[in-house]
Amino acid sequence: MSVQYVSNPELPIIKEGWAGNLKKGNSFLNERPVQRSMIHFAKSRLHNPQRLERKNDTYHAGFCPNDNFMQSDEDMIVWLGHASFFIRLGGVTFLTDPSYYSFPTRRRRVQIPCDVENFKFADYVLISHMHHDHADIRSLRKIFKANKKTQALLPLNARTYIKYFMKNYQEAGWYQQYKTTPEVEVYFMPSFHWSRMHIFDGNSSLWGSFIIKTSDKTIYFGGDTAWGTHFEEIAKLFPSIDYAIMPIGAYTPRSVAGSTHISPEEAVGAAKILGAKHLIPMHYGTYPLGLEPIGEPYRKICQLDKDGKIGGCLNCLDVGEELPI
Numbered sequence: 001m002s003v004q005y006v007s008n009p010e011l012p013i014i015k016e017g018w019a020g021n022l023k024k025g026n027s028f029l030n031e032r033p034v035q036r037s038m039i040h041f042a043k044s045r046l047h048n049p050q051r052l053e054r055k056n057d058t059y060h061a062g063f064c065p066n067d068n069f070m071q072s073d074e075d076m077i078v079w080l081g082h083a084s085f086f087i088r089l090g091g092v093t094f095l096t097d098p099s100y101y102s103f104p105t106r107r108r109r110v111q112i113p114c115d116v117e118n119f120k121f122a123d124y125v126l127i128s129h130m131h132h133d134h135a136d137i138r139s140l141r142k143i144f145k146a147n148k149k150t151q152a153l154l155p156l157n158a159r160t161y162i163k164y165f166m167k168n169y170q171e172a173g174w175y176q177q178y179k180t181t182p183e184v185e186v187y188f189m190p191s192f193h194w195s196r197m198h199i200f201d202g203n204s205s206l207w208g209s210f211i212i213k214t215s216d217k218t219i220y221f222g223g224d225t226a227w228g229t230h231f232e233e234i235a236k237l238f239p240s241i242d243y244a245i246m247p248i249g250a251y252t253p254r255s256v257a258g259s260t261h262i263s264p265e266e267a268v269g270a271a272k273i274l275g276a277k278h279l280i281p282m283h284y285g286t287y288p289l290g291l292e293p294i295g296e297p298y299r300k301i302c303q304l305d306k307d308g309k310i311g312g313c314l315n316c317l318d319v320g321e322e323l324p325i
Helices: 038-046 049-056 116-119 136-145 228-235 266-274 296-306
Strands: 005-006 021-024 076-079 085-089 093-098 124-126 151-155 171-174 183-191 208-211 218-220 245-249 278-282 322-324
Touching: 076 278, 085 116, 085 218, 124 136, 124 183, 151 183, 208 228, 228 296, 266 278, 266 296, 278 296
Parallel strands: 093 124, 124 151, 151 171, 218 245, 245 278
Antiparallel strands: 005 021, 076 085, 076 322, 085 093, 183 208, 208 218
16 A cells, blocks of 8 residues: 655645655554554443443533623633634634534533624634544534635645535645734644544544744644654744643543543643643533543643642633633
8 A cells, every 4th residue: 555745735844854744545644553442442431440430420611601702802712612712813713623512422511602603703713633523514514604704724635524615725734834814823733643524534634733823922722632742843843832722531541542632641741841831621521522520631630730730820711711812
């Protein structure tokens, strides 16, 4: 099977010597193989030692209805639940990984703070990878139906899933810079994960993270990721990160999730490597994905902060809460 290095030839590569993302046949590859055994995951679910604790966990993410942030002129970060955020930086507005509804196998436990139609004013939609809880087609259709000027910033080959209802998009490989407004720079960066929307399309599109940057502020949005050398590589290129938005949930069982999701402890370690001044946790409390109790990621990250292990400032947001930046 042929192996090649791919990137978008229309976008610049910012890492010296980077040849592009490795692709074998139709599948993109990580720096090392991802271990995913659904049989092992199913067995772990049957014999989960935290089953009772998970069943009885009464945690609910904080929620504050809010439809004011779209009309504001202030730079801010607003959590919309799971991995979806509203970000205004340098007067430019972004939505990350839209997924606003329940799925047949994943009930959303906290609603979004305003109507999806309110997002029609967003300048850019950032999609880290094609998984239903990060790129919900129903949510995306509503966003792009409301505003034809909104542009999607995608990983390589993600257009396959959205080109029928979204014409305004760019695709990038790792270490590439998108063409955006002069006020804000956006870069697609590595993560250690995978992609799939259907049965037979595993890793047919790329996955990654984002840097959003102005002259005086830098935001890192981690998408989904396991531990890897990419944190050090990102830190070399962007040594002064103000806000690191990091996933902390769906990390058990470690025998399976350890190669796809970082734990709260690893999120703290990654934020330290990135030199982040603020850590904003995400990917918890919205969909019950891992085998840990739904509130455990939140409790763990708060305990790490209490023990003085965060390094920077921890910002645990309620859904709908505005964090001025």
